[in-house]
Amino acid sequence: MIKKIIAIDGWSACGKSTLAKQLANKLGYVYIDSGAMYRAITLFFLRQNINLSNAAEVLEALRNINIDFRLNTDSQHSDIYLNGENIEDLIRDLSVAGKVSDIAAIAAVRTFAVAQQQKMGNNKGIVMDGRDIGTTVFPNAEIKLFMTADSAIRVERRLKELSPKNPHITMEEVKKNLENRDHLDSTREISPLRKAADAIVLDNTHLTMDEQLEFALRLI
Ligand code: CDP
Numbered sequence: 001m002i003k004k005i006i007a008i009d010g011w012s013a014c015g016k017s018t019l020a021k022q023l024a025n026k027l028g029y030v031y032i033d034s035g036a037m038y039r040a041i042t043l044f045f046l047r048q049n050i051n052l053s054n055a056a057e058v059l060e061a062l063r064n065i066n067i068d069f070r071l072n073t074d075s076q077h078s079d080i081y082l083n084g085e086n087i088e089d090l091i092r093d094l095s096v097a098g099k100v101s102d103i104a105a106i107a108a109v110r111t112f113a114v115a116q117q118q119k120m121g122n123n124k125g126i127v128m129d130g131r132d133i134g135t136t137v138f139p140n141a142e143i144k145l146f147m148t149a150d151s152a153i154r155v156e157r158r159l160k161e162l163s164p165k166n167p168h169i170t171m172e173e174v175k176k177n178l179e180n181r182d183h184l185d186s187t188r189e190i191s192p193l194r195k196a197a198d199a200i201v202l203d204n205t206h207l208t209m210d211e212q213l214e215f216a217l218r219l220i
Contacts, residue, residue, distance in 0.1 A: 003029070003125035004220070005140075007133035009193065010147030012178045012185075013158040015204050015212065016129035019147065021077060022213045024127045027220075032069065032120055034130035034137070036080040037113045038104040039091035040067050044082060045103055046095065052102065062112045092162065094169065097177050101184035104131075110190055131185050134196035143220055144199035153205050154178060 006023060008016045017033055024031035041062070045052070050061045069078035072088070079088035090096070103109055110132075117137045120126060128137065134144035149157075155175045162169050185193040195201065200219060204212045 003123070004142040005121050005124050005138045006127040006143040006145070006220070007138050007141035007196075007199075008127065008129040008145045008147060009131055009134050009195070009199065010129075010145075010202075011149070011154065011193070012181050013154040013161075014147045014149040015157070016147050018209060019145075019202075019204075019212055019216060020127045020129040022209065023216055023220075025076075026213070026217065027127075028125070030120070030126045031077065032117065032126060032128045033080070034113065034117055034128055034133060035100075036088075036091060037067055037116070038100050038109070039096050040080055040082045040087060041065060041109055041113065042096050042100040042103045043087055043091055046099060052106065055108065058106060058108050062108060065112075067116065089165070092165075094162075094166070094173065094177060097181070101181045101188075105184065105188040105190065107190055114191075131193040132191035134199050135194055136191040139196070143216075144196050145202050145216060145219070146195040146199040147202050147204065149203060149205045151175075151178070 006029070008020050010016050020031050023029065044065050045061060048061060051057050066083050068081050070081055072079045079086050080091065081087065114137055117128060121128070121138055134141055155171060155178060158178065159169065159171055159174045162174065202212065202215060207215070
């Protein structure tokens with residue numbers, strides 16, 4: 001079968017990465033979590049205390065960032081590395097989630113991330129999830145999905161995901177973070193979160209993981 005590019009966009013915590021991993025496994029494709037790249041950049045900026053309104057400082061910081069993905073042989077998925085450090089767990093922290101949408105709205109940050117994402121798609125056979133994959137990163141992707149789910153379900157799923165490593169996290173905190181990011185991501189000037197005109201909507205509120213995979217495979 002000729003290799004394709006599969007672009008998955010959608011709201012926060014609606015199961016994009018779960019579906020993307022399922023598809024990559026099934027099809028033998030590479031999976032790239034574009035959100036992890038924005039989270040990695042955010043972690044670097046927080047650590048270096050970068051002043052977001054100083055364009056020169058932002059550019060200089062980006063020059064010092066090297067991001068790559070390496071296979072984790074335990075999980076069989078790739079982990080994200082920032083300048084050689086495995087930061088897969090660190091970037092899921094609410095301190096990163098609380099800042100990432102501000103940083104992802106900066107033009108220089110998007111130019112930096114999108115260029116790397118497009119390069120990763122050169123050989124096709126890739127599933128990438130994010131906010132602007134079907135609209136900006138791969139506007140010619142053969143398959144485009146736009147995922148959504150009821151907000152209460154999304155909060156519940158994300159809370160369940162974060163709780164084991166963050167025993168004190170509250171439902172209210174998670175809800176606020178998702179709402180805030182969805183608002184910032186869909187109203188920013190550059191590459192806002194939008195359904196591409198040719199994307200198919202997948203609402204997985206009432207779907208099991210197997211059912212959502214079946215939906216996507218039928219489409220492919
Ligand atoms: O997993 P979740 O849906 O919560 O978010 P994520 O995919 O890890 O993305 C984190 C943040 O990165 C988003 O809220 C956006 O601000 C930003 N992002 C983006 O701007 N463009 C993308 N293609 C992917 C993520």
